[in-house]
Amino acid sequence: MRRIKLEDAVAGQRVARALYYPNGAAMLASGAALTPAAIQRLAQAGYRDLYVFDEGPETDEGRDLVIEAARAPMGRKLAAFFKSVRDTIGRAAGIEATDDAAAAGEKLGRPEVRKAVKALRFVEAMAGPELDAFFDGIALEKDAPMVTGMPRTEASHHVDHAMNVAARSVMVARRLGWTPRECRELCVGALLHDVGYHVLPEEALKAAPGQQLHPAAGYHILRSDTGLSLLCAHCAYQHHERFDGRGFPRRLVGMPALSPRDSVGPGSIHRYASVIAVADVFDLLTCGFPDGWAMRDDEAIGLMRKETGKALHPDALRAFLALTPPYPVGLEIEVLDGEWAGCTGVVSGVTATGMERPVIRVLRSGGAPLPKAVEMDLAKSETGFRPRGAGER
Ligand SMILES: [Fe+2]
Numbered sequence: 299m300r301r302i303k304l305e306d307a308v309a310g311q312r313v314a315r316a317l318y319y320p321n322g323a324a325m326l327a328s329g330a331a332l333t334p335a336a337i338q339r340l341a342q343a344g345y346r347d348l349y350v351f352d353e354g355p356e357t358d359e360g361r362d363l364v365i366e367a368a369r370a371p372m373g374r375k376l377a378a379f380f381k382s383v384r385d386t387i388g389r390a391a392g393i394e395a396t397d398d399a400a401a402a403g404e405k406l407g408r409p410e411v412r413k414a415v416k417a418l419r420f421v422e423a424m425a426g427p428e429l430d431a432f433f434d435g436i437a438l439e440k441d442a443p444m445v446t447g448m449p450r451t452e453a454s455h456h457v458d459h460a461m462n463v464a465a466r467s468v469m470v471a472r473r474l475g476w477t478p479r480e481c482r483e484l485c486v487g488a489l490l491h492d493v494g495y496h497v498l499p500e501e502a503l504k505a506a507p508g509q510q511l512h513p514a515a516g517y518h519i520l521r522s523d524t525g526l527s528l529l530c531a532h533c534a535y536q537h538h539e540r541f542d543g544r545g546f547p548r549r550l551v552g553m554p555a556l557s558p559r560d561s562v563g564p565g566s567i568h569r570y571a572s573v574i575a576v577a578d579v580f581d582l583l584t585c586g587f588p589d590g591w592a593m594r595d596d597e598a599i600g601l602m603r604k605e606t607g608k609a610l611h612p613d614a615l616r617a618f619l620a621l622t623p624p625y626p627v628g629l630e631i632e633v634l635d636g637e638w639a640g641c642t643g644v645v646s647g648v649t650a651t652g653m654e655r656p657v658i659r660v661l662r663s664g665g666a667p668l669p670k671a672v673e674m675d676l677a678k679s680e681t682g683f684r685p686r687g688a689g690e691r
């Protein structure tokens with residue numbers, strides 16, 4: 299299986315991960331063969347990349363962040379929910395692009411807005427079999443996800459972002475030893491961490507000052523009348539704070555440790571938000587939205603390492619990196635030296651102990667398929683490799 303750009307897709311290839319319409323309905327099931335019409339539909343929907351099976355044996359070595367059977371229903375539910383947040387709370391608040399934080403906060407506190415918040419019944423909307431399945435479908439540490447996030451479109455970005463951030467946050471929290479109840483609370487908080495975006499006018503979101511209103515807007519929505527825990531509201535409020543105290547909106551500082559005992563203090567970032575911040579940054583760096591430019595996972599990890607103790611909490615980042623392969627399954631690679639120098643292939647496996655040196659499958663030489671694919675465990679060899687096209691930008 300490999301992840302390819304849509305422009306490189308050809309009819310006859312079989313998709314290795316399902317692709318969806320903006321409303322969450324399935325467009326192409328896993329295993330479906332691409333046709334020219336299907337490729338066109340994907341382009342129209344705004345897909346930029348997809349997973350396909352390689353020629354040869356259709357083995358699927360990748361464990362997804364969230365199992366697909368749970369991800370798709372949760373995605374549909376969230377998409378509908380975010381839309382009703384916009385249609386009801388957003389409309390009732392009537393925030394304008396010129397409003398500052400105080401004005402937006404005042405509007406979100408008005409009785410008619412509180413009524414709209416209450417009417418949405420957040421607890422019932424978020425709870426239910428979809429959330430249960432989603433929570434249970436998040437990869438466990440022993441089968442940590444070796445595939446990176448799923449392809450997305452502009453229309454699905456908010457929903458995919460929410461689910462990825464939630465799933466990665468829960469994985470980190472489990473690794474940190476938090477209780478299932480805490481992990482579930484964190485999951486809900488992370489799914490809703492950017493809910494503030496949905497009540498802000500599109501005009502406001504085009505520039506930084508407007509975008510920076512979304513944590514407080516989210517907090518105002520979630521802090522009461524929803525029935526959710528106050529900590530969920532603080533996930534929204536604090537996820538853009540920085541460990542070093544230079545974040546927004548309140549310039550809180552990170553707690554020294556992320557254990558439950560240590561993580562409450564005046565002026566400090568709650569541990570839930572410190573974990574969400576790490577997952578949030580990774581997803582935003584690698585997803586390619588809204589501006590179309592995505593880092594590879596290894597590039598994002600390199601950048602995030604430099605932010606340890608600055609933007610990002612060292613404990614949260616350490617736990618995150620232990621679970622996140624820089625070279626995920628499906629990544630196209632190029633062999634740099636040895637017997638297969640110049641050949642290309644894909645990452646076909648990652649082991650938790652040797653994430654920097656994945657298992658690769660060499661498939662082509664000079665663009666032509668090799669008579670037989672060659673599997674190589676780079677943890678057991680000195681062979682050099684790099685992601686395909688890595689030297690080109
Ligand atoms: Fe955010």
Ligand SMILES: [Fe+2]
Binds near residue numbers: 463578
């Ligand atoms: Fe976010």
